[in-house]
Amino acid sequence: MSANLRQEDSKVEVTGLEARYYDRLMDLVTLGWYPRFIEKAVADIGLKPGERVLDFGAGTGRNALLMRRYIGEEGGITALEIGEEMKAQFIEKTAPYPNIELIDRRIDEPLPYENEYVVVFISFVLHGFVQELRDVIVQNAYRALKPGGRFAILDYANFDVDKAPWYIRFAIRKIECPLAEDFIRRDTRVMLEAHGFGRFEEHLYFGGHLRLLKAYKPAG
Numbered sequence: 001m002s003a004n005l006r007q008e009d010s011k012v013e014v015t016g017l018e019a020r021y022y023d024r025l026m027d028l029v030t031l032g033w034y035p036r037f038i039e040k041a042v043a044d045i046g047l048k049p050g051e052r053v054l055d056f057g058a059g060t061g062r063n064a065l066l067m068r069r070y071i072g073e074e075g076g077i078t079a080l081e082i083g084e085e086m087k088a089q090f091i092e093k094t095a096p097y098p099n100i101e102l103i104d105r106r107i108d109e110p111l112p113y114e115n116e117y118v119v120v121f122i123s124f125v126l127h128g129f130v131q132e133l134r135d136v137i138v139q140n141a142y143r144a145l146k147p148g149g150r151f152a153i154l155d156y157a158n159f160d161v162d163k164a165p166w167y168i169r170f171a172i173r174k175i176e177c178p179l180a181e182d183f184i185r186r187d188t189r190v191m192l193e194a195h196g197f198g199r200f201e202e203h204l205y206f207g208g209h210l211r212l213l214k215a216y217k218p219a220g
């Protein structure tokens with residue numbers, strides 16, 4: 001299956017109407033479940049006052065505003081995003097907060113950050129890349145983190161799609177891009193270990209099909 005996967009088939013670069021109404025669409029397609037879920041998942045990152053976060057594929061700014069509750073004025077968020085509609089919403093939402101910055105920069109190319117951040121966050125982005133680019137992204141996260149820092153990946157968990165409830169199978173095979181199933185089938189921890197991450201913590205949601213996986217960079 002993986003041999004036929006192409007980055008061009010990915011839907012991770014959200015554009016147009018879908019991007020403009022992204023937050024509302026998420027709330028709608030999850031029948032109002034999404035806001036509570038994302039609040040819980042962001043709480044589970046365990047952010048503390050003063051922490052600096054690098055957010056990969058930041059989206060509309062919804063997640064940044066949730067993270068801001070925990071890091072306070074002393075912390076900071078650097079958001080990397082390339083989608084025009086997403087960037088516009090992000091700028092509008094976060095305008096009052098000088099400790100949140102948006103940078104128009106691709107995450108699937110080598111990044112300039114080294115030992116700078118306590119947390120790298122990536123939410124529903126990593127599954128949308130072919131494995132070679134996921135490796136570039138994971139490597140970028142590892143380099144950007146300070147020793148002891150954590151890479152917090154909110155995305156699909158690893159499970160057997162054939163054995164999942166019909167609505168999960170339907171969403172993954174008919175709505176999501178083909179790369180999502182490839183991501184689910186691989187062992188995310190093994191991928192992270194190959195890049196140097198050592199310790200893991202996880203929080204599962206939605207019957208174990210979604211997961212916040214925190215991978216720690218060794219303390220040094």
Ligand SMILES: C[S@@+](CC[C@H](N)C(=O)[O-])C[C@H]1O[C@@H](n2cnc3c(N)ncnc32)[C@H](O)[C@@H]1O
Nearest residue numbers: 012013014057058059081082083086106107123
């Ligand atoms: C499915 S959305 C998730 C947005 C946000 N993380 C969230 O959880 O609401 C994927 C996001 O990744 C961004 N994106 C896709 N490819 C990217 C790339 N190569 N570099 C930076 N951002 C990217 C898209 O523009 C989009 O905002």
